[in-house]
Amino acid sequence: MFYPNASPHIGHLYSLVTGDVFARYQxxxxxxxEYLTGTDEHGMKIQRAAKLYFGGGAxxxxxxxxxxxxxxxxxxxPANINDTCFMxxxxxxxxxxxxxxxxxxxTxxxxYKSQxxxxxxxxDECFCTDAQVSSSPSLPAGDSHCVSLETGTTVEWTSEENYMSRLSAFWDALLEYYISNPRSLYPLQYNENVLAMLGAAPLIPDSDSASEPASTFTSTSTSADPTKVPVALVEDFELGNTSISRPRS
Structure with missing residues (x-):
């Protein structure tokens, strides 16, 4: 699934071809x-890109x-990609x-809701912990922004009420599964990273699955709470489980 905040480039084509090779081999x-491709349409990046493209029009x-x-x-x-559907x-x-x-x-x-x-x-479309950011000398003193140590992108302090997914409910089951199936994640070092995270003391909170920071563009909402926007954890699961029978048009 590609993020359409700009035109596709050769990296996107590379991803399509790589996925197609795996699909054809299997x-x-x-x-x-079932080889699913498509576009994931939500978020602040798209909101800002659209505003810039249309000369400030919101x-x-x-x-x-x-x-x-x-x-x-x-x-x-043109690359003869044999995808099952475009979602x-x-x-x-x-x-x-x-x-x-x-x-x-x-249900x-x-x-559950939490601050x-x-x-x-x-x-990067993600939250970082205090240990994953540092202050930047290029930012004014006292500024509420830092930079990600991993990617170097600017991060800003955000606080709001969101829905959280209760990851703790699956902790033991996930740990048992990844130990029993060491090749379920690839490359193998990522399996080791997951095991280290799940096998250690709970260093991460239950995962934020409800929304990006407020006032962002989204193509999806939920009738259970129209003020919140389901993102990756919920949406990616649904994309993978509801597109099976949809032919490419």
């Missing part, structure tokens, strides 16, 4: 393979994504699936 082995993010999504759809055709996160099918999944998780007690504060990177 099909040769007789496995039933509220045209959907129009911006419509145009760019088609460029990503067209990218794989857009703004599709009505996806909206219904996310809403259903969200309600199911909430089972795996989601969350942290260093957020718009570029």
């Amino acid at each position: 099909r040769l082995k007789g496995r039933d393979v 509220g045209r993010e959907k129009e911006f994504c419509d145009a760019l999504s088609e460029r990503f759809r067209d990218l794989g055709r 857009r996160a703004s599709s009505e099918e996806h909206h219904r699936a996310v809403d259903h999944g969200w309600r199911d998780l909430y 089972k007690g795996f989601m 969350y504060s942290g260093w957020y990177s718009i570029t």
Whole structure:
């Protein structure tokens, strides 16, 4: 799934070809393979890119994504990419699936509301801990921004009420699974990283799964709480589980 805040480049094509190679190889082995591609349309990066593209005009993010999504759809055709379907996160099918999944998780007690504060990177679309950021000499003293030690991108202190996913409910099961299936993550060093995280004391809180910081463009909301926007943890699961029967158009 590509993030359509700008036109596709050769790196996107490389990703498509790599995925296609894996999919074709598994099909040769007789496995039933569903190769999903598409565009993931939400977030502050798209909001800002659309505003810049339209000369400061706000509220045209959907129009911006419509145009760019088609460029990503067209990218794989000359390379004969044999994907199963092209999914857009703004599709009505996806909206219904996310809403259903969200309600199911909430009903089972795996989601709850809580206040969350942290260093957020718009570029990387993730929160960082205090240990993952440092102050930057280029920023004014007392500024509420720092930089990510891993990527060097600017992060800003953000605090708001969000829904949290109860990762602690799955902690033991995940640890047991990754120990029993050491090749379930690849490259192998990532499996070791996950084991180190799950095997140590709980250093990370339950995961923030409800929204990016407020006032961002999104193509998806949930009827259970229209003020919040499901993101990666919920949306990616739904993309992978609801696009199987949808043919590429």
